[in-house]
Amino acid sequence: MAIRWGILGASRFAGQTMAPAIHASRGAVLAGVATSSPEKAAPFTDLAPDCRVFGDYDALLADDGIDAVYVPLPNHLHIPWMEKALRAGKAVLSEKPLALSADAIDPMISLRDETGLVAAEGYMIAHHPQWHRVRHLIADGAIGELRHMDTAFTFNNPDLTNIRFDASKGGGSLPDIGVYALGCMRLATGQEPTAITHTDLQMVGGVDVAARVGLRFGDVTGTAYTAMNSHRSQHATFYGSTGKIHLTQPFTPGASGEATLVLSQEDFNARVECWPAVNHYVLQVEAFGRAMAGGESFPWSLEDARAMQSMLDAVYAHAAAG
DSSP states (O other): OOOOEEEEEOOHHIIIIHHHOOOOOTTEEEEEEOOOOOOGGGHHHHOOOOOEEEESSSHHHHHHTTEEEEESSSSGGGGHHHHHHHHHHOOEEEOOOOOGGGGGGGGHHHHHHHHHHOOEEEGGGGSSHHHHHHHHHHTTTTTEEEEEEEEEEEEEOOOTTTTTGGGGTEEEEEEEEIHHTTHHHHHHHHOOOEEEEEEEEEEEEEEEEEEEEEEEEOOOOOOOEEEEEEEEEEEEEEEEEEEEESSSSSSTTSSSSOOEEEEEETOOEEEEEEEETHHHHHHHHHHHHHHTTTTOOOOOHHHHHHHHHHHHHHHHHHTOOO
């Protein structure tokens, strides 16, 4: 039986990205959207004519025709609505970042265990095969001993009224895109950072519009650059003793270019792998469905979300300490 998905809110991202991903996923049905603005429901009902429109979030959560809920709300609302969804008996997938601090995730881990429901953060890159390949190549010694990781994720948004610039709602480049530029290092290595060595945050109105961060994972160093005021760009590069792995579109392949991995080794020949047709949002929804069916664990757990948030907390703490 297909999983009937409901979406809390009719944000542009939900309408343009997650609703189509749910609609395109095997074993999933876009069954409902909750919004107080009927005109905002049009992209959802145009996509799936049987999608029901609920006037408020609580009405969707109370409906027996909804099995799983996706939460694309502003960052500060993720935890409250995940809790409400779980208490209403719904499995729930929340947009990242799940919380504004790592400690806030602990009650959700307990509630997940108490209810037995699937609850997770939507960290879509963990489902993309290019990242599975990076982990395999590093673990297999394809570039020798890993020495350094370098990432960047930037875009230019001059609209200071955008929610990303609202400190009270969890704004900032680190919560928005640092979860990828920093979190992918943990994803690639399976290791937790042992130290934050450098932070340089450019603050505007209480949020970091740009951040330069240095980290250590034991003997391996890492640098990350995130910005909401720079030309749109992204990359992730892993330097080893005998080779290098470079991802040209590590975070939003498809939307900004083709997912491409370039492996350089001591023979100086570049080996290129591409994934032109992969939609990691679809893979994420399908993996969530398999977890609900009990077939396998969801690849990105609440514990993973907590560990990644701990990285961000440590960066902010380091910056605050000067």
